[in-house]
Amino acid sequence: MSNTVTDSKFLTGSARFVESRTGASAAVKEFGRKIFPAHWSFMLGEVALYSFIVLLLSGTFLTLWFKPAMGEMHYEGSFAPLRGVEMSEAYASTLNISFEIRGGLFLRQLHHWAALLFMAALSLHALRIFFTGAYRKPRELNWIVGVALIAMGMAAGFTGYSLPDDLLSGNGLRIIDGLLKSIPLVGTYVSFFLFGGEFPGTDIVSRLYTMHIMLVPAVLIALIGVHLMFVVIHKHTQWPGAGHTEKNVVGEPVLPTFAAKGGGFLFMIFSLLCLIAGLFTINPIWNYGPYDPSPVSAGTQPDWYIGWMDGFLRLMPGWLEFYIAGYPISFNIFSALLVAAVLFGAMIAWPFFEAWLTGDHRDHNILERPRNNPTRTAVGVAATVWYLVMWAAASGDLIAVFFHMSLNDVTYVLRTLFFLGPILGYIVTRRVCLGLQRKDRELVLHGIESGQIIRLPHGEYQERHIAVDPHARWKLTAFESPAPVPARANAKGVVPRSERVRAKFAQFFFENRVEPVTKDELDAAHHDHHGEVEGGHDAELAGAGHGELPKGH
Amino acid sequence: MTSKDHDGAAGGTLDTVNGFTDPGLPEHKPRITDVEPAAAKVAERQVAAWFILSMIGTIWFIVSYFLFAPDGSLGRLRLQNAMLGIGAAIALGSVGIGIILWAKTLITDAEVTEDRHSIAGSAEDQAIALEILNQAKEESGIARRPLLRNLLIAAVAIAPLPAVLVLRDLGPLPGDALFRTLWKQGVRLCQDPGGVPEEDRPIKLADVTIGSAFHVIPEKLRESEDPLNEKAKAAVLLMRIRPEELNIEPGRENWSIDGVVAYSKICTHVGCPVALYEHQTHHLLCPCHQSTFDVTNHCKVIFGPAKRPLPQLPIAVDSEGYLVAQSDFHEPVGPTFWEIHTRSTDA
Numbered sequence: 047m048s049n050t051v052t053d054s055k056f057l058t059g060s061a062r063f064v065e066s067r068t069g070a071s072a073a074v075k076e077f078g079r080k081i082f083p084a085h086w087s088f089m090l091g092e093v094a095l096y097s098f099i100v101l102l103l104s105g106t107f108l109t110l111w112f113k114p115a116m117g118e119m120h121y122e123g124s125f126a127p128l129r130g131v132e133m134s135e136a137y138a139s140t141l142n143i144s145f146e147i148r149g150g151l152f153l154r155q156l157h158h159w160a161a162l163l164f165m166a167a168l169s170l171h172a173l174r175i176f177f178t179g180a181y182r183k184p185r186e187l188n189w190i191v192g193v194a195l196i197a198m199g200m201a202a203g204f205t206g207y208s209l210p211d212d213l214l215s216g217n218g219l220r221i222i223d224g225l226l227k228s229i230p231l232v233g234t235y236v237s238f239f240l241f242g243g244e245f246p247g248t249d250i251v252s253r254l255y256t257m258h259i260m261l262v263p264a265v266l267i268a269l270i271g272v273h274l275m276f277v278v279i280h281k282h283t284q285w286p287g288a289g290h291t292e293k294n295v296v297g298e299p300v301l302p303t304f305a306a307k308g309g310g311f312l313f314m315i316f317s318l319l320c321l322i323a324g325l326f327t328i329n330p331i332w333n334y335g336p337y338d339p340s341p342v343s344a345g346t347q348p349d350w351y352i353g354w355m356d357g358f359l360r361l362m363p364g365w366l367e368f369y370i371a372g373y374p375i376s377f378n379i380f381s382a383l384l385v386a387a388v389l390f391g392a393m394i395a396w397p398f399f400e401a402w403l404t405g406d407h408r409d410h411n412i413l414e415r416p417r418n419n420p421t422r423t424a425v426g427v428a429a430t431v432w433y434l435v436m437w438a439a440a441s442g443d444l445i446a447v448f449f450h451m452s453l454n455d456v457t458y459v460l461r462t463l464f465f466l467g468p469i470l471g472y473i474v475t476r477r478v479c480l481g482l483q484r485k486d487r488e489l490v491l492h493g494i495e496s497g498q499i500i501r502l503p504h505g506e507y508q509e510r511h512i513a514v515d516p517h518a519r520w521k522l523t524a525f526e527s528p529a530p531v532p533a534r535a536n537a538k539g540v541v542p543r544s545e546r547v548r549a550k551f552a553q554f555f556f557e558n559r560v561e562p563v564t565k566d567e568l569d570a571a572h573h574d575h576h577g578e579v580e581g582g583h584d585a586e587l588a589g590a591g592h593g594e595l596p597k598g599h
Numbered sequence: 600m601t602s603k604d605h606d607g608a609a610g611g612t613l614d615t616v617n618g619f620t621d622p623g624l625p626e627h628k629p630r631i632t633d634v635e636p637a638a639a640k641v642a643e644r645q646v647a648a649w650f651i652l653s654m655i656g657t658i659w660f661i662v663s664y665f666l667f668a669p670d671g672s673l674g675r676l677r678l679q680n681a682m683l684g685i686g687a688a689i690a691l692g693s694v695g696i697g698i699i700l701w702a703k704t705l706i707t708d709a710e711v712t713e714d715r716h717s718i719a720g721s722a723e724d725q726a727i728a729l730e731i732l733n734q735a736k737e738e739s740g741i742a743r744r745p746l747l748r749n750l751l752i753a754a755v756a757i758a759p760l761p762a763v764l765v766l767r768d769l770g771p772l773p774g775d776a777l778f779r780t781l782w783k784q785g786v787r788l789c790q791d792p793g794g795v796p797e798e799d800r801p802i803k804l805a806d807v808t809i810g811s812a813f814h815v816i817p818e819k820l821r822e823s824e825d826p827l828n829e830k831a832k833a834a835v836l837l838m839r840i841r842p843e844e845l846n847i848e849p850g851r852e853n854w855s856i857d858g859v860v861a862y863s864k865i866c867t868h869v870g871c872p873v874a875l876y877e878h879q880t881h882h883l884l885c886p887c888h889q890s891t892f893d894v895t896n897h898c899k900v901i902f903g904p905a906k907r908p909l910p911q912l913p914i915a916v917d918s919e920g921y922l923v924a925q926s927d928f929h930e931p932v933g934p935t936f937w938e939i940h941t942r943s944t945d946a
Contacts, residue, residue, distance in 0.1 A: 079711070079713070080713070081711055081712070081713040124669070124670070124671030125671060126671060131794070132794050132795065144676070145669060145671060145676065146669070148664055148668055148669065148679065149664060149679075149683050151676060151680050152679075152680050152683045152684055152687075155680070184718050217871055217872075217887065220831075220869070220870045220871060221869045221870065221871065221887060223869070223870055223934070224866075224868065224869025224870040224871075224933070224934035225869055227934045227935070227936040227937075228869075228934060228935060228936070229937075230937055231937055232937075233936055233937055234773045234777070234936045234937055234938055235772070235773065237936075238770040238771060238772065238773050238776075239766070239769040239770040240769070240770070241770065242769060242770045243770050243771050243776070243825075243828070244776050244777075244825070244828045244831070244832075245828070245831055245870070246827055246828065246831060247770075247825070247828060248825075249770075279718065280718065281713070281715055288621055288622045288623060288624060288625060289621065289622075289623045289624030289625075289712075291614055291621070292614075292715070293714060293715050294712050294713065294714055294715060295712070295713050295715060296624065296710050296711070296712050296713075297710060297711065298708075298710070298711065299711050302702075302706050303702055303706050303707070303708070306698050306699070306701060306702035306706055307698075307699055307702045307703075309698055310694070310695045310696070310697070310698030310699035310701075310702065311695065311699065312695070313691045313692065313694045313695030313698065314691075314692055314695035314696065314699070315695075316691045316692075316695075317687070317688045317689075317690075317691035317692030317693075317695055318688070318692070320684050320687035320688040320691060320692075321684055321685065321688035321692075322684075323680075323684050324680055324681045324682070324683060324684010324685055324687070324688065325681055325684055325685075327677075335793070336794070337827075338793055338794055338827075338830070339827060339830045339831035339834060339872070340791050340793075340814060340816070340830060340834040340864060340872055340874075341793065341814075341872060341874060342871055342872045342874045342886055342887065343886070344874075344875060344886040345886070346886060346887060356888075359868075359869065359888050359904060360888045360889055360903075360904060361904075362904045363903075363904065364868075364890070364900050364903065364904055364905050364906040365906070366906075367906035367907075367935060369940070372940040372941075373937060373940070374935045374936070374937065374939055374940075376906070376934075376935045378868075378904050378906065379868070379869060379904070379934070379935075409718075411715060442889065443886070443889060453889055454902055457889065457902075457903075516619075516622040517622050517625050519619065520619060520621055520622055523616070523617050523619050524614065524616040524617065524619060524621065525616075526616075562616075562617050563617065564617040564618045564619075565617065565618025565619050566618055
């Protein structure tokens with residue numbers, strides 16, 4: 047805040063230097079007072095971005111010492127139990143990073159934990175976007191960029207996980223080899239081309255390394271750039287609330303508030319990851335030993351974000367492999383790739399599917415509360431349950447051991463849940479959403495139960511209800527509950543088949559719904575039960591009559 | 600960029616939905632630090648303290664780097680790792696907390712409203728853009744010279760082919776690699792001590808007591824061209840079960856000796872080593888995806904995602920009493936692949 051002459055002169059001087067060479071004032075003018083609404087749920091994407099920064103920094107350090115080569119050598123480092131053991135250079139250099147390089151283990155663990163947090167934050171961010179309808183026009187393309195980010199994040203994780211060439215990652219690669227070989231027609235060739243011949247070969251680590259430190263991060267950085275550019279173009283969405291309209295965005299300006307909070311949050315995420323990396327061991331490769339195709343440790347698990355595909359492999363029964371004219375169709379295996387394609391494909395298609403069935407092609411900058419779109423929320427929960435069942439299956443053996451259950455029973459239960467879980471999740475979520483909407487109606491129509499019992503002059507006892515404040519009421523009432531649009535005839539007076547299909551979907555989506563309270567309903571309710579909602583109290587609390595524009599503001 | 604500090608009512612027009620009118624943004628309430636200079640002073644001191652703590656964290660990290668240098672022991676390594684982590688966490692976290700505290704107490708928290716504009720450009724801009732594109736079309740003649748345009752498209756379309764072609768040498772064609780292993784007539788079964796052993800430890804029939812199980816590799820593994828590739832195919836599990844418990848199929852009567860049986864250790868699902876042998880039930884369990892094979896019934900799948908039984912290695916005893924293979928496996932080991940039935944194994 048110092049305004050001394052010398053200070054301002056200095057600033058003017060350097061600012062003039064930058065300005066006359068970059069024209070930075072245009073950027074400051076454009077972005078300096080950009081508005082970002084504040085809400086915890088908007089910080090999930092930030093967590094992902096900041097974890098990614100930690101990944102880039104820690105990963106760059108690791109490349110200084112890691113040797114992505116599979117030539118065999120005898121370990122002569124300081125970790126006694128493995129001294130003299132034959133191993134690849136990749137594994138030996140990972141041991142070297144862990145034991146010889148001061149802070150090397152810390153960087154390895156920081157990198158691995160940051161990857162886990164990156165994927166977790168991406169996933170939760172995607173769920174937030176889905177459940178609030180933030181992917182609707184004009185943000186469909188950015189949603190697709192986000193889906194691509196998740197896919198590339200998985201690719202980054204997989205390629206990095208396999209680099210140390212330890213027993214655990216080697217067995218993971220072997221599963222990938224088996225998965226590739228199951229692809230009809232081309233699988234064997236894909237496997238031989240990826241591994242440079244037979245599994246494990248001597249090429250895979252250096253090939254994955256190139257992917258992991260160059261191609262995949264380059265794509266990720268490009269996608270993140272596009273993602274953020276879209277956020278600037280579209281401006282951020284905002285939660286429904288008084289004063290929040292489709293035409294405005296209410297929040298904090300980039301300079302100084304949002305930049306300060308965001309920058310501080312970056313440091314806190316970095317700090318949290320450092321603390322976890324310092325205190326919690328992850329991937330202790332020295333316990334696993336170098337890759338050897340014969341042994342395997344029990345209770346092996348992939349990193350959490352690959353778990354759902356591994357779990358899917360565990361759930362599929364063997365009879366799904368069959369032969370046509372002597373050629374195998376290993377549907378029990380390669381369907382893991384199909385499931386991933388279905389999930390990602392459905393995510394990409396969803397915004398367009400929803401727009402088609404609702405016929406709603408308007409811009410949406412105000413988010414929907416999940417309860418106010420029960421069917422979408424239910425579909426999202428169903429998909430999440432499906433994902434989680436597969437995810438749990440990746441730990442089926444550990445669940446069986448921990449709870450002293452039969453491994454086979456655990457698998458049978460999860461196989462059943464694979465089909466029933468999403469259906470149950472759908473039904474329950476829909477009912478819960480409709481119930482919550484009814485509760486909202488109740489709240490608006492009858493007010494908050496105050497717990498105060500009053501006695502009326504004629505002797506009747508009543509509980510005093512306090513009317514909802516107009517600001518809160520706005521949030522509870524200002525939303526749309528779209529009715530299903532029936533099939534319409536086109537210009538020729540014919541109802542095309544596609545239109546009939548759309549109407550069926552729309553019917554399915556919106557036939558059960560709860561309408562928001564209208565002002566007329568509220569007035570009628572006040573009229574009918576005037577004793578229930580204390581008019582005087584209402585006015586006192588809200589400072590204004592029902593539904594009137596408050597004059598005091 | 601029209602952003603303005605709101606003055607109670609939000610920028611733009613207020614909506615009316617379902618009969619209710621938007622009451623506008625709630626009134627901004629000043630914080631204690633906005634109205635009490637003393638409180639602001641306290642907040643300033645707190646922020647300063649966090650920044651100082653951050654410097655202490657940085658010093659902590661530097662000191663730990665030198666003070667707890669690892670000496671090869673795990674305990675020491677863990678100590679240094681924890682100290683570095685805590686130091687870095689304090690250094691970074693204190694900056695983070697300090698900035699956020701600053702933002703929450705001293706930087707203005709008044710909400711600001713910014714108007715949204717149509718994402719599509721104005722009609723005027725669109726018209727200009729269209730004009731530019733049309734002009735480019737005219738001046739380049741791309742529409743008037745379809746021959747050039749089409750040839751350009753064709754040339755660019757096939758230009759990446761060389762890049763794809765060069766990928767051809769990523770790997771050799773599979774050939775018969777998946778149909779043969781190191782096993783053949785007379786190859787001794789040796790114990791697998793892990794890795795690729797310098798010396799073979801062949802197994803005598805007499806060593807294999809009832810109930811025992813051996814992890815087995817072929818002899819002279821080290822002399823092969825790619826020992827790990829060969830081991831990945833040739834790994835075998837050897838078990839001895841009471842002969843009366845074995846249900847031997849016709850044609851395989853002499854593939855085992857006195858209840859000693861040898862099966863491929865490579866799972867027919869996706870290739871993990873089937874390393875868990877349950878002595879009581881004679882089941883083999885793959886720890887990766889829980890495929891379960893019944894050793895007493897030629898390792899047929901009794902549970903899990905695998906389909907094909909584990910291939911059996913026919914074994915015999917040589918003149919010195921060592922276990923040897925009679926031949927290679929009679930079918931490919933490991934995961935199913937497209938060409939699996941297109942040729943027979945060497946056996």
